[in-house]
Amino acid sequence: MRRALGSLALAAAAAGVWELYKWLGSDDGTTVAGVRILPRADDLSMPHLWTVLARLGDPELTGGDPIWQVLLRACLTTLGIVAVGFAAGALVGLVLAVLMERFRFAERGLLPYVVLSQTVPLVALAPLISGWGGTIMPQWATVSVIAAYLAFFPVAVGLLRGLQSPPPEAVELMRSYSAGWWHTLVKLRLPAATPFLFPALRLAGAAAVVGAVVGEISTGTKGGIGRLVIEYSREATTDPAKVYTAMLGAVLLGLAVTGLLVGAQRLFARGVAT
Incomplete structure (x- = not known):
C-alpha cells in the first residue's frame, strides 16, 4: 500500500x-x-493534462471508436510482440550468463561484445532487421527481434553477476560433497542469483517495450502502439492532445509489463517460502 x-x-x-x-x-x-x-x-x-484525458473518450475519427479503445487494441498487439521478444531475449541472456560463468575464457571473450552491442543505435539497426520481414520471418517477428536485442543485455549481465555471487567457501563446500558443475549451478548458483535475476528481468521488460515501440516506428509495422505514435504525430499542429494519448498508451504499456514482472516475482517468492 x-x-x-x-x-x-x-x-x-x-x-x-x-x-x-x-x-x-x-x-x-x-x-x-x-x-x-x-x-x-x-x-x-504542452496541452493541459485534462485535455489529454478528455481526448481519450473522443472518437479517433468521426463516427469511429473512442481513442482509448484504439489504444487498448494497439497496446495488446504490442504486448504480444513484447512477450515474444522478452522471452527470446531472456533465454539468450540466460544462456550467455551460464556460458560465461562456466568458462572464464568465454566471459573474457564475450562480455566486451555483449556490452558493445548496446552501443549500436537502435534506429540504425531496425531498418536492417526489418528487411527480414516477409522473407525470413513475418513483419511482427522482426519487431520481436529488436525487442529481444535490447532485452538480453540486462539478463546476461545481471544473471552473470548473480551466478558469481556465492562466496568461495560455499563453492568449496559443494566440491567437498563431490557435486559437479551442474549440481552446483542448480543447487547453489541459481538460488543465489535470484536477487539479481528479477531486477534484471524488470529492466529487460522495460527495454523490450522500448525496443518494440521503436521497432514498430522504424519498420512501419501496423497495429501496434508505435504505429499510432507516428500516425497521431502527423496531427500535432491541429490536435496535440491526440499525440499525447499515444504517448500515454506507450507509458502505460511499459508500466503494465513491469507490474506483471513484479507480480511474477512475488508469486515466485511465495512459492519458495512455502
Whole structure:
C-alpha cells in the first residue's frame, strides 16, 4: 500500500509540475544565450493534462471508436510482440550468463561484445532487421527481434553477476560433497542469483517495450502502439492532445509489463517460502 500511495503521489507531483510550468512558463520557451533550455508552454506544445484525458473518450475519427479503445487494441498487439521478444531475449541472456560463468575464457571473450552491442543505435539497426520481414520471418517477428536485442543485455549481465555471487567457501563446500558443475549451478548458483535475476528481468521488460515501440516506428509495422505514435504525430499542429494519448498508451504499456514482472516475482517468492 505504501508503494502504491508513493507511486500515486509521484504521478500527482509530476502532473503538478507540468501544469505549474504551463502556467508560469513562456509560450516561446526559456532561452539562454540563444539556446532554448525549457520547452514552450503553449497549448500546441504542452496541452493541459485534462485535455489529454478528455481526448481519450473522443472518437479517433468521426463516427469511429473512442481513442482509448484504439489504444487498448494497439497496446495488446504490442504486448504480444513484447512477450515474444522478452522471452527470446531472456533465454539468450540466460544462456550467455551460464556460458560465461562456466568458462572464464568465454566471459573474457564475450562480455566486451555483449556490452558493445548496446552501443549500436537502435534506429540504425531496425531498418536492417526489418528487411527480414516477409522473407525470413513475418513483419511482427522482426519487431520481436529488436525487442529481444535490447532485452538480453540486462539478463546476461545481471544473471552473470548473480551466478558469481556465492562466496568461495560455499563453492568449496559443494566440491567437498563431490557435486559437479551442474549440481552446483542448480543447487547453489541459481538460488543465489535470484536477487539479481528479477531486477534484471524488470529492466529487460522495460527495454523490450522500448525496443518494440521503436521497432514498430522504424519498420512501419501496423497495429501496434508505435504505429499510432507516428500516425497521431502527423496531427500535432491541429490536435496535440491526440499525440499525447499515444504517448500515454506507450507509458502505460511499459508500466503494465513491469507490474506483471513484479507480480511474477512475488508469486515466485511465495512459492519458495512455502
